[in-house]
Amino acid sequence: MKRRVVLKNASSLALSGLVMPSLVRAEDKYPSKPIAFVCPYAAGGNADQRSRQIGRFLSTALGQPVIVDNKPGAGGNIGTDLIAKGKPDGYVIGMGNFAPLAVNPTMFKKMNYDPAKDLTPIALIERGPLILMVPPNSPFKSVKDIIAAAKAKPGTLSYASGGLGGSHHLSAEMFKQIAGLQITHIPYKGGAPATTDLMGGQVDMMFEQMYSASPSIKAGKLRALAISSKTRSPLFPDLPTMAESGVAGFEVQNWQGLVGPAGLPVAIVKQLNEIVNKALADPAIKEQMLGQGNELGGGTPEQFAAFIKLEADRWGKLVKAADIKPD
DSSP, X not given: OHHHHHHHHHHHHHHHTOOOGGGSOGGGSSOSSOEEEEESSOTTSHHHHHHHHHHHHHHHHHTSOEEEEEOOOGGGHHHHHHHHTSOTTSSEEEEEEHIIIIIHHHHSSOOSOOXXXXXXXXXXXXXXXXXXXXXXXXXXXXXXXXXXXXXXXXXXXXXXXXXXXXXXXXXXXXXXXXXXXXXXXXXXXXXXXXXXXXXXTSSSEEEEEHHHHHHHHHTTSSEEEEESSSSOBTTBTTSOBTTTTTOTTOOOEEXXXXXXXXXXXXHHHHHHHHHHHHHHHXXXXXXHHHHTTOXXXXXXXXXXXXXXXXXXXXXXXXXXXXXXXXX
């Protein structure tokens, strides 16, 4: 009887806003159970590695397990759709990437989610430039050499990519569009087989993310001609940008950040955003990201949302102009 009276009084106090902290249910505090972190790409890649790295930091900060769940397929659409379909309570979050958030909505005729309506941007994690590479025995010593050869014999040169709609692919399409070139696209099922054929001379060139390209360049297995970022990288200070190489206005960076389902409570978004910003200031995480040639993200959820919109508008126009469609 006394217990019922206590519970009744606690309920009345809660409704009036005067309930003491000791009477608040433990499960009302976020998080009170494990969190699913969906990675839309396969294990072992950069998205997976970063998901696990940020997941570990979140787990320590929140005091709950953060379990990375790889759901690859359809250019990142399958995993991103799972995030969008999650209950907006903070227990389903995941990695939002360049392709599924900014490219695929235009490239695919039908998608099961709308990035602008079905997802909550939480925090930009990183941006990474790409490097234009050629085989070590290639006759091309500069971007200008490629432009001259492509214009002299349109359609005879080729470029590799890790698949349709990815940053490898769209970097080359932007190069073609700005320079007015005809270069044949050879898509592969992943960056590794594309790089292997590039080394063997089966294709003429390829844009590859810096973290993946660096070892082959340093080992002399591939030759770097230019970087896709707006400014030069401290890791390759002698490597010119594409703009410096004569391709005015060229800038491409692969990127990814933390997202959740639409309708995620503001308090949870703020909490997760603050933790990601702290993660990016962590010496070990910061050193690893910068050591791969990436730029640190961070900032507010609103800034990330605005960034996604700008990227979606920009790449949507390119996809339409180049008439890029999935296989």
